[in-house]
Amino acid sequence: MTETAVSANRLELLQIADAVAREKSIDKEVVLQAMEDAIQRAARSRYGSENEIRAEIDPKTGEMRLARLLEVVEEVENEHTQISLADARHRNPAARMGDFISEELPPIDFGRIAAQNAKQVIVQKVREAERERQFEEYKDRIGDVIHGVVKRVEYGNVIADLGRAEAIMRRDEALPRETFRNGDRIRAFIFDVRREQRGPQIFLSRTRPEFMARLFAQEVPEVYDNIVEIVSVARDPGSRAKIAVRSKDSSIDPVGACVGMRGSRVQAVVNELQGEKIDIIPWSPDAATFIVNALAPAEVAKVVLDEDAERIEVVVPDDQLSLAIGRRGQNVRLASQLTGWDIDILTEAEESERRQKEFAERTQTFMDALDVDEMLAQLLASEGFDSVEEVAYVALEDIAEIEGFDEGMAQELQMRAREHLEKVAAEQEARRKELGVEDELAEIEGITPAMMVALGEDDVKTVEDLAGCATDELVGWVERRKGEDNVRHPGALSALDVSAAEAEAMIMAARVKVGWITPEEAEPDAELADEEVGESESEEGDSGEAGNPDQ
Incomplete structure (x- = not known):
């Protein structure tokens, strides 16, 4: 009768483990392990917590075994957990130092408190296993x-x-x-x-750009099959969004594929996003074309790119300004996020006014530096001369060819330009010394006296100081803010029209000079550069590949 009851208990134990494992979607072995831990804890409280007790449940029969583990040592210090080698060999002649001898214990009857504690241990272990299962299941999703x-x-x-x-x-x-x-x-x-x-x-x-990209993948088979690629997404959640798309198959129109028959595909995404308006823009490897597309529905008259600063000026007709900027700047902000460029919007009137202002400034510069009247200065400015340096060092005939000028006048203008530059150089030299900028800095290729003054004012006074600079510290950097206008942080040489490549070359030359790197390490990897060029050419030949998806 007793054996029947025991068998029933064993069977019940396995059934409980099975049921819990199915309900919590975890491994049955984990539940059995939790039960073993609970039984071990209850046995320790019965036989003494100083004992090393192990419980085992046979996963096939449900039979439970309790045993005390004793470590084989030369000299016993704790009789509850250790046994001498001599005593161990009485029980098992093959016993060696460091082995564990298992001493079987009689099964225990769970009291009310022990059973409650065992239940808590099992519940806790099962909960931990369930949490681990959830994490493992969803971390890859x-x-x-x-x-x-x-x-x-x-x-x-x-x-x-x-x-x-x-x-x-x-x-x-x-x-x-x-x-x-x-x-x-x-x-x-x-x-x-x-x-x-x-x-x-x-x-x-539901607000992230990636969500919109995944919705299009679900609605547009060409996107799902990677024939049409979503290059980037910019969203003002719940209001408006722009997505840039391109096709890897020249026979498929990427915009048409995303719009669908009578707009059915894009409308499904719009409905899911509570009526968020979506502009679908054809991506282009040419930055200017891409930006013009991104500013739709506004029409663009002219664009001027500054690739080093990743900034672009867009000139629009006066009546298109509000459309280009959008309500609260939404259209231009989304276009900027989509393309990764800072976009300045100007009307044709504003651009004309700015050009006139720049012309007046150049005219005044020539009047002051060359000591000429306004008409002569305007002639130089209108012929495309931008600076006194140009006047000083262009070929003499380039000046003499200007209508109303002759060789004698050209020589006089060049002499005055060079005298002015020498005077400015002397002033810069005096300022450099005043700032404590070392002479050695001038030995770095590409460094001009004006740059030395600008560096000194930014507390870069030695070759070692320059070597420790990052490129961004010299040419500035752009802080991109999600949902806001980008912020431009100037560098020490921002006012001197120094490109990032030129700044990097100066820093590398300084590092070579102070011995931080070898000249070979300073050279760009030619093979890598060739690979990049090759990739770029192949990309352009294949409709181009650029940007991270879902930017």
Whole structure:
């Protein structure tokens, strides 16, 4: 009768382990391990916590064994956990130092408290295993779009049931004016999965650019099959968005594929995003063309690129200004995010006014530096001379060819220009010495007296100081802010029209001079440069490849 009862208990133990494993979607072995830990803890409280006790449950029969482990040592210091080699060999002649002898213990009857403690241990271990399973399952799904059911809403944060886990969508990751109630179905983008004290946290978003890209992949077969690529996305969540697309197959129109028959495909995405308007822009390897496309629906009259600063000036007709900028600057801001360029919008009238202002400034510079009247200065400026240096060092005939000029006048102008430059150089030399900038800095190729003064004013006074600089510290850098205008931070040489490549060459030359690197290490990798050129050419030949998807 007793044996029958024991067998029933063993069978019940395995059934419980099976049921828990199925319910929590974890391995049955994990549940059995939790039970063993619970039994070990209860046995320790019965036989003494100083004993090293092990419990084993046979996964096939459910039979439970309890044993005390004793380590074989030369001299026993703790009789509860150790046994001498001589005593161990009485039990097992093959025993050696460092082995463990297992001493079987009689099974224990669980009291009420022991059973309660065992239950708590099992529940805790199973919960930990469930959390680990959830983390392992969802950590590789970052970037996926999932469906869930709203379980509750707390202070604007939505907690969704994904079936085998819970996820949270914070208020700032939900679309503006979008409300959810318990039981609503929700589709969102997993952007992060983290281990935290209270278990794995799965974070959802409906505002991220990547969510829109994934929605198009679900609605547009060509995007899903990677025939049409979404190069970048810029969003003002809930209001307006721009996506740049290109086709890897010349026979497929990427914009048409995303729009769909009578706009059915794009409308499905718009409906999911609560009416967010979407501009679909054809991507172009030519930055100017891409930016003009991105500013649609505004028409552009002219563009001027500054590739070093990643800045572009766009000139639009006067009546197109408000359209180009958009409500609260939305259109130009999204175009800037989409293309990665800072965009300055000017009207034709503003550009004309600026050109006149620059012409007047150049005229005044020539009048002051060359001691000539306004008409002569205007003639030089209108012929394309931008600086006194140009006048001083161009070929004499380039000046003499100007209508109304002759060789004698050209010589006189060049002499005055050189005298002015010598005077400026003397002033800069005096200022350099006043700032304490070392003479040795002038030996770095590309460094001019004006640069030495600018560096000195930025506390770069020795070759070693220059060697320790980063390129951005010299030419400035652009801070890109999500949803806001980019901020330009000037560098020490920003006012002197020094490119990033020139600044880097100066820094590398300084590092060679102070012995931080060898001349060979300072040279750019020729093979790498060739590869980059080759890649660039092949990209252009294949409709171009640029930018990160879902930028």
